[in-house]
Amino acid sequence: xxxxxxxxxxxxxxxxxxxxxxxxxxxxxxxxxxxxxxxxxxxxxxxxxxxxxxxxxxxxxxxxxxxxxxxxxxxxxxxxxxx
Amino acid sequence: xxxxxxxxxxxxxxxxxxxxxxxxxxxxxxxxxxxxxxxxxxxxxxxxxxxxxxxxxxxxxxxxxxxxxxxxxxxxxxxxxxxxxxxxxxxxxxxxxxxxxxxxxxxxxxxxxxxxxxxxxxxxxxxxxxxxxxxxxxxxxxxxxxxxxxxxxxxxxxxxxxxxxxxxxxxxxxxxxxxxxxxxxxxxxxxxxxxxxxxxxxxxxxxxxxxxxxxxxxxxxxxxxxxxxxxxxxxxxxxxxxxxxxxxxxxxxxxxxxxxxxxxxxxxxxxxxxxxxxxxxxxxxxxxxxxxxxxxxxxxxxxxxxxxxxxxxxxxxxxxxxxxxxxxxxxxxxxxxxxxxxxxxxxxxxxxxxxxxxxxxxxxxxxxxxxxxxxxxxxxxxxxxxxxxxxxxxxxxxxxxxxxxxxxxxxxxxxxxxxxxxxxxxxxxxxxxxxxxxxxxxxxxxxxxxxxxxxxxxxxxxx
Amino acid sequence: xxxxxxxxxxxxxxxxxxxxxxxxxxxxxxxxxxxxxxxxxxxxxxxxxxxxxxxxxxxxxxxxxxxxxxxxxxxxxxxxxxxxxxxxxxxxxxxxxxxxxxxxxxxxxxxxxxxxxxxxxxxxxxxxxxxxxxxxxxxxxxxxxxxxxxxxxxxxxxxxxxxxxxxxxxxxxxxxxxxxxxxxxxxxxxxxxxxxxxxxxxxxxxxxxxxxxxxxxxxxxxxxxxxxxxxxxxxxxxxxxxxxxxxxxxxxxxxxxxxxxxxxxxxxxxxxxxxxxxxxxxxxxxxxxxxxxxxxxxxxxxxxxxxxxxxxxxxxxxxxxxxxxxxxxxxxxxxxxxxxxxxxxxxxxxxxxxxxxxxxxxxxxxxxxxxxxxxxxxxxxxxxxxxxxxxxxxxxxxxxxxxxxxxxxxx
Numbered sequence: 034x035x036x037x038x039x040x041x042x043x044x045x046x047x048x049x050x051x052x053x054x055x056x057x058x059x060x061x062x063x064x065x066x067x068x069x070x071x072x073x074x075x076x077x078x079x080x081x082x083x084x085x086x087x088x089x090x091x092x093x094x095x096x097x098x099x100x101x102x103x104x105x106x107x108x109x110x111x112x113x114x115x116x
Numbered sequence: 117x118x119x120x121x122x123x124x125x126x127x128x129x130x131x132x133x134x135x136x137x138x139x140x141x142x143x144x145x146x147x148x149x150x151x152x153x154x155x156x157x158x159x160x161x162x163x164x165x166x167x168x169x170x171x172x173x174x175x176x177x178x179x180x181x182x183x184x185x186x187x188x189x190x191x192x193x194x195x196x197x198x199x200x201x202x203x204x205x206x207x208x209x210x211x212x213x214x215x216x217x218x219x220x221x222x223x224x225x226x227x228x229x230x231x232x233x234x235x236x237x238x239x240x241x242x243x244x245x246x247x248x249x250x251x252x253x254x255x256x257x258x259x260x261x262x263x264x265x266x267x268x269x270x271x272x273x274x275x276x277x278x279x280x281x282x283x284x285x286x287x288x289x290x291x292x293x294x295x296x297x298x299x300x301x302x303x304x305x306x307x308x309x310x311x312x313x314x315x316x317x318x319x320x321x322x323x324x325x326x327x328x329x330x331x332x333x334x335x336x337x338x339x340x341x342x343x344x345x346x347x348x349x350x351x352x353x354x355x356x357x358x359x360x361x362x363x364x365x366x367x368x369x370x371x372x373x374x375x376x377x378x379x380x381x382x383x384x385x386x387x388x389x390x391x392x393x394x395x396x397x398x399x400x401x402x403x404x405x406x407x408x409x410x411x412x413x414x415x416x417x418x419x420x421x422x423x424x425x426x427x428x429x430x431x432x433x434x435x436x437x438x439x440x441x442x443x444x445x446x447x448x449x450x451x452x453x454x455x456x457x458x459x460x461x462x463x464x465x466x467x468x469x470x471x472x473x474x475x476x477x478x479x480x481x482x483x484x485x486x487x488x489x490x491x492x493x494x495x496x497x498x499x500x501x502x503x504x505x506x507x508x509x510x511x512x513x514x515x516x517x518x519x520x521x522x523x524x525x526x527x528x529x530x531x532x533x534x535x536x537x538x539x540x541x542x543x544x545x546x547x548x549x550x551x552x553x554x555x556x557x558x559x560x561x562x563x564x565x566x567x568x569x570x571x572x573x574x575x576x577x578x579x
Numbered sequence: 580x581x582x583x584x585x586x587x588x589x590x591x592x593x594x595x596x597x598x599x600x601x602x603x604x605x606x607x608x609x610x611x612x613x614x615x616x617x618x619x620x621x622x623x624x625x626x627x628x629x630x631x632x633x634x635x636x637x638x639x640x641x642x643x644x645x646x647x648x649x650x651x652x653x654x655x656x657x658x659x660x661x662x663x664x665x666x667x668x669x670x671x672x673x674x675x676x677x678x679x680x681x682x683x684x685x686x687x688x689x690x691x692x693x694x695x696x697x698x699x700x701x702x703x704x705x706x707x708x709x710x711x712x713x714x715x716x717x718x719x720x721x722x723x724x725x726x727x728x729x730x731x732x733x734x735x736x737x738x739x740x741x742x743x744x745x746x747x748x749x750x751x752x753x754x755x756x757x758x759x760x761x762x763x764x765x766x767x768x769x770x771x772x773x774x775x776x777x778x779x780x781x782x783x784x785x786x787x788x789x790x791x792x793x794x795x796x797x798x799x800x801x802x803x804x805x806x807x808x809x810x811x812x813x814x815x816x817x818x819x820x821x822x823x824x825x826x827x828x829x830x831x832x833x834x835x836x837x838x839x840x841x842x843x844x845x846x847x848x849x850x851x852x853x854x855x856x857x858x859x860x861x862x863x864x865x866x867x868x869x870x871x872x873x874x875x876x877x878x879x880x881x882x883x884x885x886x887x888x889x890x891x892x893x894x895x896x897x898x899x900x901x902x903x904x905x906x907x908x909x910x911x912x913x914x915x916x917x918x919x920x921x922x923x924x925x926x927x928x929x930x931x932x933x934x935x936x937x938x939x940x941x942x943x944x945x946x947x948x949x950x951x952x953x954x955x956x957x958x959x960x961x962x963x964x965x966x967x968x969x970x971x972x973x974x975x976x977x978x979x980x981x982x983x984x985x986x987x988x989x990x
Contacts (some may be wrong), residue, residue: 037189038169042431042459045513046468051684052691052940056972059181060684062466063510063676067176069274070169078856085859086943088935090925094555095190466685485632486668494632514933516630533881533893534632534670 035069035080036095041066043091050083050092058083126226127445129172130155132224135205136231136371139169139189140410140433140518144229147441152235157197158223160215162232164202164257171430173259175463177287178464180267204575205232206379210397213405226405227444230375230395232385233411234368234428234493239276244338249346250362265361266292274349276335280462280469283318286374287464290325297328297357299335299349302550309473310507311462313481313550314495317509319487321465321507329353329557338362351477352416357563366430370412380406386414386426391439391453393479407444409436415454419523420474420504457519471514473505473522480544482529484518485536487512495516497547498528528572588874588900589973595966597873597976598915601903608688609889616876616896617889620903622910622927624886628899633882636934638665640879659778660813662821664934665877671933673807678818678937681799682733690796691940694733698944702952708767712988714963717981721949723749726830729945730823735788735795740780746829747777755828756972756979764872774820781819785812791894826938832871832977833942834949839981840869841950841964844917845911848954855951860919862946866905866928868917871897873902873976875930901927902976960985 038058039050046064050057057072057080072080084092132148134141136278137159137173137553147156150520161167168187176182200217214222222435236252239245249270251262266273275282275291289296301307304315305322322329334352349357355466375382381396382388388396393415395406408471410433414426443451462469468558478497486493494514497505502525506518521530529544587593587600588641601620604610608621619625628634638661662672680686701853727748731741753900754770785801792798797819803809810818841861842849851857878897881889891897904927911923929936954958963982970979 034186036188037161038190040431040434041171041449041461042470044428045933047939048684049940049943051688053943055684057845059688061175061463062468064468064512065463065466066468067179067181067463067616068172069176069182069186070172070190071182073954076779081856082859082943082947085863086932086940089927093190093192095192097191097194151922153910490669492669492672513630514632517627520627532633534881535637536632 034074034076036071037068037080037084038070039066039068043089043090047088049086049088053086054079054083067087073102090108123401123445126155128154129150129223130226131158132156132227132229132444133158133225134229135160135215135409136229136233136412137163137167137199137201138231138233138410139167140233140435140437141229141345142167142191142195142437143229143305143434143435143439144409145195145197146191147188147438148445149195151195151236151442151445153441153445155226157195158196158225160200160203160205160217160223162204163255164256166199166201167498168256170254173256174284176264176325178266178285179265179291184263185255186249187256187259195548202287203365205374208375208380208406210379210403210406219363228406229440229444230408230412231410231433232371232374232405234370236364237366237369239338239362239364241337241368244346246344247338247340247346247362248344249360250338252364253274254368259415262361266294268535270294270342270361271361272357272359273319273361273362273363274299274335274357274362275365276300276349278318278322278329278331279365280306280369280464280542281306282363282458283322283464284321284462285363285365286327287325287466289467290327290538295331296326296361298322299333299351299357300329300331301334303331303548305329305331306469307548307550310475310495311481311497312398312471312550313507313545314475315548317491318464321363321467321489321491323328325465327500335418340539345547346438358399365511366471368411370426372412380561388424391412391416392417392443392451393436393454394443407440409440411559413539417458418453419457419525420457420477425458425474427458428462429458431459432456449508457522459519468510468512469507470515471505471507472519473497474514475505475507476549477504478547480528481547482544483533483541485514485541487538487540489540496521496528498544501528502526503528583613584610584745585612585618588618591969591971594969594971594973594976597902597973598906601900603907604903605898608887609891611734611889611891616901617891617899618898618966619886620900621887622904625888625899625901625904625927626931628878628884628886628897628947628988629927629930631884634722634897635667635876635878635879635881635882636660636665636671637667637879640667640881642949659817659820662817663937664821664825668933669902670779674810674814674818675933675937677805677807677810678800678822680803681796682937683940685797686805690733693943694729694941695944695948697732698948699952700728701725702948706952706956706988709988711983712958714982714984716979717838717953717983718831719980721953722831722838722981726827726832726945727823727950729830729941731827731899732899733795733941734797734822735793736784736797736818742898743780744777747773747780748823751824752828752979753778755824755975758971762778777820778816781816782812785815822909822938825936826941828975829936829938829943830942831976833862833865834977835981837867837946837950838953838983839866839962839967839978840865840917840955842963842983844961847917847919848960850919851951851954855955857919858923858951860924862943862948863924863926864917864919864921865946867911867921867924868905869927869962870902870905870926871928871977872928872930873900873974875901876901876974901930956989957983958986958989 034070120341142158167189196462219228236254272295275298276285305318307315337350339348370386372382394402395408411428414424416422417425439454461500462473475497479500484494484496494508604620665672722768748771788798788801900908927938967978
């Protein structure tokens with residue numbers, strides 16, 4: 034599942050992401066941006082378009098393919114290595 | 117470390133422990149790897165979750181557009197760490213360079229980064245705080261629980277405290293069609309962070325969206341029914357609000373208790389650091405192996421008279437994490453200071469509020485562009501004849517210009533003409549911040565007021 | 580004495596490769612001579628001025644300022660009110676918001692995303708119609724008709740009227756790109772007539788849409804009753820003309836510059852053929868490397884503005900040379916290299932600040948579909964002339980023709 038975060042300090046509301054991937058990003062009013070932090074796998078191609086189109090490069094998409102699989106229950110019990 | 121190769125050895129096989137597995141901790145870990153740190157990295161987090169993003173919790177999640185469980189932060193770089201999640205740190209042995217954990221383990225380090233952040237300040241009366249229907253909002257679990265309760269359609273939600281988080285919660289509730297009362301001790305919402313002039317706009321925004329906003333009142337007690345569910349709140353003006361959900365939004369407390377007695381300069385105001393994020397010990401001597409970043413840190417900022425700023429800001433956590441990670445791996449002359457101009461955003465009632473600089477240091481405000489009445493404007497804050505902060509309501513694209521004015525200590529009031537200058541922007545107004553001795557809910561910038569230059573440093577020990 | 584940079588930029592002889600002039604220009608980040616405009620050519624300074632509220636775009640302010648060789652000559656004769664491109668806030672904000680209402684988020688988040696299928700079909704149809712693969716002109720047969728058709732569909736121009744719309748668009752485009760050999764009076768008249776006819780046509784269509792609204796953008800603009808009220812017919816005509824011209828002239832150049840650049844960089848073309856997703860970074864890099872709008876003229880200072888030690892006095896006109904900022908070595912590594920793998924790419928190709936390109940998301944999709952399909956379908960494409968002949972226009976810079984040969988066209 035892709036993961037995203039938007040650096041809303043950088044964001045200036047150009048809304049390119051909301052135009053190009055409207056299932057993930059939405060404008061709330063003129064400028065405020067809402068987004069789904071872990072959208073469906075099927076959104077990956079549109080996410081890449083949205084992130085590339087951001088004029089202030091504020092859309093952060095994970096660059097790591099296999100994110101450390103941290104099982105929180107196991108983690109709570111002790112150390113879990115991500116390798 | 118000097119030129120004896122020990123820094124090289126540390127970069128190759130040293131041990132870094134990061135206490136706090138949230139935004140600052142994760143970004144610091146990624147930066148360490150990016151800069152070539154090849155030693156061992158241990159991430160300690162008291163929550164059982166891998167790092168997640170908090171801002172969506174009070175917006176997207178409460179609106180029901182995303183699940184609280186699906187807010188994990190994107191990974192920008194493989195961190196190859198040992199994760200100790202769901203285990204809090206309970207103590208620090210600075211001489212022995214070890215962190216103690218709740219499960220009794222001790223983790224040794226060569227360099228330590230403390231990024232334990234803050235937690236929501238709970239309702240002060242414990243019995244009332246435990247009533248069913250009383251919430252705070254800080255963690256993913258808080259967000260999940262509150263979102264579930266809002267989805268169940270309560271008759272009324274009472275939000276205690278109209279800072280940014282409280283206002284965002286109220287906005288989400290209204291958007292879901294829920295009846296909302298907001299009780300704010302100050303004269304208006306956001307007054308602590310943005311002052312009364314802008315606070316009045318925030319109040320107008322709330323009322324236009326149907327919030328039952330009550331300012332200048334305190335909630336004095338919460339009442340439960342026989343089953344232990346909250347049913348009403350009593351206010352200082354003698355009124356009672358019948359409600360089945362109360363969200364306590366009274367700001368945050370810094371997670372520094374675990375450092376009590378450690379000898380580190382940590383207390384309720386956070387961990388005092390130098391501009392390079394190295395923590396001070398209680399003697400006021402800077403350490404070389406303990407760093408702090410994010411909400412828990414407070415650093416002197418040269419733009420603001422070297423006052424120690426502690427900022428509960430997303431961007432601050434990211435930039436301090438990078439500074440701390442860089443400095444951990446650097447010789448003293450290669451270290452970099454944390455110079456980022458504070459910046460902040462909030463979205464509420466469909467309005468994008470952004471600020472740069474430190475508005476709460478300002479004494480005057482000039483509406484440089486747009487109009488308060490239209491709720492689209494840029495306000496510029498002045499302090500002692502210079503521009504010290506700016507805020508925009510749905511006018512974010514202009515802020516970089518004002519940030520540059522802050523960075524260059526441009527004079528206040530700005531004398532130049534701009535586009536969209538209205539009659540109300542001809543002269544500055546009193547920014548109308550509350551007396552700092554009167555607490556209000558939720559200012560996001562707090563100042564301790566002392567500076568290394570005047571040598572009147574006072575230390576508040578942990579308690 | 581070498582000719583002034585201003586004249587060099589305008590000199591048609593430099594149209595094929597203006598970048599050495601820009602490089603020279605960047606030695607003086609704020610260049611000024613005589614009573615001409617202040618020409619700003621470095622990245623950070625341009626970006627700063629695009630966000631500077633002391634800089635006005637209001638055509639009424641601009642008209643009062645001294646000599647700007649790029650001032651629109653027909654500003655006065657146009658009966659239409661200024662479009663939002665030529666207005667400052669709050670009028671700009673109001674009109675742009677109203678225009679955005681049926682175009683993008685928050686009110687119409689699916690408009691552009693929903694055009695993907697249609698864009699693909701238009702591209703497919705145009706490539707199918709290329710005919711003789713041995714020699715064709717990409718501009719006439721593809722890049723020109725493509726964006727006009729897209730705008731027709733967006734605005735909801737009836738299919739049977741699209742041909743007339745193309746004719747008017749061509750005439751207006753020609754007036755923006757004067758051929759020095761043509762009789763200026765004839766040329767001006769042709770464009771004037773086209774504007775009049777287009778205006779009357781649109782006015783009629785607007786009336787019709789007010790009575791029988793469809794789900795197209797013109798219907799939505801004609802019937803809108805939002806918090807900003809509704810547009811007058813004159814405002815609506817002005818806005819439609821802006822969408823037509825700005826959405827057309829820029830996309831033609833983006834697509835043509837794109838294909839030209841890919842043909843000059845066969846490695847990138849090959850990679851795009853193998854993976855259509857590469858179109859995304861390719862288009863961003865194109866917007867940096869060969870931006871369709873080279874410079875932003877017609878901005879005026881409302882106060883003294885200091886830039887890199889130079890005080891630009893109040894009331895001066897500015898040229899912000901976006902294409903030069905995009906090649907500023909203080910901002911971009913190896914700026915003269917076309918590199919779709921560039922990770923740091925905050926280009927100025929679509930402007931920045933409140934006047935940043937309104938149609939940017941559509942332009943991006945248009946260029947992505949066009950280039951990836953051209954790359955996939957044209958077998959072994961080759962440039963028949965390099966450099967190709969350019970249009971006259973120094974601002975909206977791009978080839979007038981791009982003659983290509985290929986071995987065949989894949990299905």
